[in-house]
Amino acid sequence: MNPDPRPSRKHAPPPPGPLPYARQFIDESDIAAVIAALHADFLTQGPTVGAFEEALCRATGARHAVAVSSGSAALHLLAIALGVGPGQVGVTSPITFAATANCFLHAGGGVALADVDPRTGLMTPGHLEAALDTLEARGVPPGLVIAVSLTGRVADLEGLARVCGRRGWTLVEDAAHSLGGLGRAADGTSFRSGSCRHTRAAILSFHPVKHICTGEGGAVLTNDADLAGRIRRLRSHGIDKPSPDRLPPGEGPWFQDQVELGFNYRLTDIQAALGLSQLRRLDAFLERRRTLARRYLERLDRPGLRDIFALPPPDEGSAWHLFVVHFADAALRRRAVEFLADRGIRTQVHYIPVYRHTFYKKRFGETTLPGAEAWYRGCLSLPLFPAMRDQDLERVADALEAFVRTCRL
Ligand SMILES: Cc1ncc(COP(=O)(O)O)c(C=O)c1O
Numbered sequence: 001m002n003p004d005p006r007p008s009r010k011h012a013p014p015p016p017g018p019l020p021y022a023r024q025f026i027d028e029s030d031i032a033a034v035i036a037a038l039h040a041d042f043l044t045q046g047p048t049v050g051a052f053e054e055a056l057c058r059a060t061g062a063r064h065a066v067a068v069s070s071g072s073a074a075l076h077l078l079a080i081a082l083g084v085g086p087g088q089v090g091v092t093s094p095i096t097f098a099a100t101a102n103c104f105l106h107a108g109g110g111v112a113l114a115d116v117d118p119r120t121g122l123m124t125p126g127h128l129e130a131a132l133d134t135l136e137a138r139g140v141p142p143g144l145v146i147a148v149s150l151t152g153r154v155a156d157l158e159g160l161a162r163v164c165g166r167r168g169w170t171l172v173e174d175a176a177h178s179l180g181g182l183g184r185a186a187d188g189t190s191f192r193s194g195s196c197r198h199t200r201a202a203i204l205s206f207h208p209v210k211h212i213c214t215g216e217g218g219a220v221l222t223n224d225a226d227l228a229g230r231i232r233r234l235r236s237h238g239i240d241k242p243s244p245d246r247l248p249p250g251e252g253p254w255f256q257d258q259v260e261l262g263f264n265y266r267l268t269d270i271q272a273a274l275g276l277s278q279l280r281r282l283d284a285f286l287e288r289r290r291t292l293a294r295r296y297l298e299r300l301d302r303p304g305l306r307d308i309f310a311l312p313p314p315d316e317g318s319a320w321h322l323f324v325v326h327f328a329d330a331a332l333r334r335r336a337v338e339f340l341a342d343r344g345i346r347t348q349v350h351y352i353p354v355y356r357h358t359f360y361k362k363r364f365g366e367t368t369l370p371g372a373e374a375w376y377r378g379c380l381s382l383p384l385f386p387a388m389r390d391q392d393l394e395r396v397a398d399a400l401e402a403f404v405r406t407c408r409l
Helices: 028-039 047-060 071-081 098-106 125-137 157-167 225-235 269-279 282-300 330-342 358-364 370-378 390-408
Strands: 064-068 089-092 110-113 144-148 170-174 182-184 190-192 201-205 218-222 323-327 379-382
Touching: 028 269, 047 064, 047 201, 047 218, 047 269, 064 071, 064 225, 071 098, 071 170, 071 201, 071 218, 071 225, 089 098, 089 125, 098 110, 098 144, 110 125, 125 157, 144 157, 157 170, 218 225, 269 282, 282 323, 282 390, 323 330, 323 370, 330 370, 330 379, 330 390, 370 379
Parallel strands: 089 110, 089 144, 144 170, 170 201
Antiparallel strands: 064 218, 182 190, 201 218, 323 379
16 A cells, blocks of 8 residues: 555646645556556456455445446436335435435435535434424325435434434435545444445445546445345346356346346446555545645634634544535635635535525425525635645645735735
């Protein structure tokens, strides 16, 4: 394992131009792994996908991993496999990437949004209870809940699972932000995000801004062998290929049977080779993210700054996908974005609440949830990625201090 994931001159030079808010970290070992995959027999799904899936199980503690073409594909397949369809309404939170909510609609169901804690952006058991009360009062039958472990902070999956269990709903974790993150159970023990200790399944994304990347890519994680088998079949058109001892009479090794309507959501061996190589450096990536987050917390915890923006609440288990500060209001956030951009520092907003998007407004009408609005009003993701250098972070902190000085004029 490479103990220091920061860029050397030979590997992953800092990107020219503005400092991005997030970025992949590709080094020579990743490039060599992809070249080796190009020399191998399989370009599409082959043995390297299997090896990547085994490595994902080791990294998360889940018993089964099914690699697919994106995190969105993972969500879509899970929604289908867990029975979302017409007459069903699924629940997630509005502070997420739209794909989390879209999957219910792709599967033919409806979607309801539970509010979030404005300090963390997470759906809590209380918010879930309130959303389920409303749905059940409308006669909606129990269905699927997707909890998002936002910014790398693992949701209270144990508490959410208790609510779901009591009311007959099924809980899944969207762990696109939280590979390597640790959740805390009520007895003080911790569990790994994606381990499915408290959930029926979880999904990951390997988009370049995430903890490891494969270009595009994702995975479904579960401890349920039947569910994993169904997802494997759905990712490849719904086709079954029975083992030689289960062949129907008269059929040969060519035999395959499409038993349901599936998709081509396969990951390629080329992508899996990159994913496997990246996964070897996951611990180092996480360590670097945690070091940078600690340094931000030290540098930015100053009286003058605290009047202008709030820092993320402490969480030792966070996988620090994002470092989100909260400005006192939207106008201040906007000025800060422009001030930082003028100094070559890019930031981003995670997220505009799902219900504010035109598609959702047209389909479901106007909605407003107070926790989601309070989160969205002032949130700003500062640059944070493993290849970021110490001096990059100091530049961001200096620029924020300079911005705060302009606020006092
Ligand atoms: C919380 C969350 N869920 C799902 C996804 C979808 O993943 P992908 O981009 O791999 O389709 C993303 C990606 O940005 C995400 O951030």
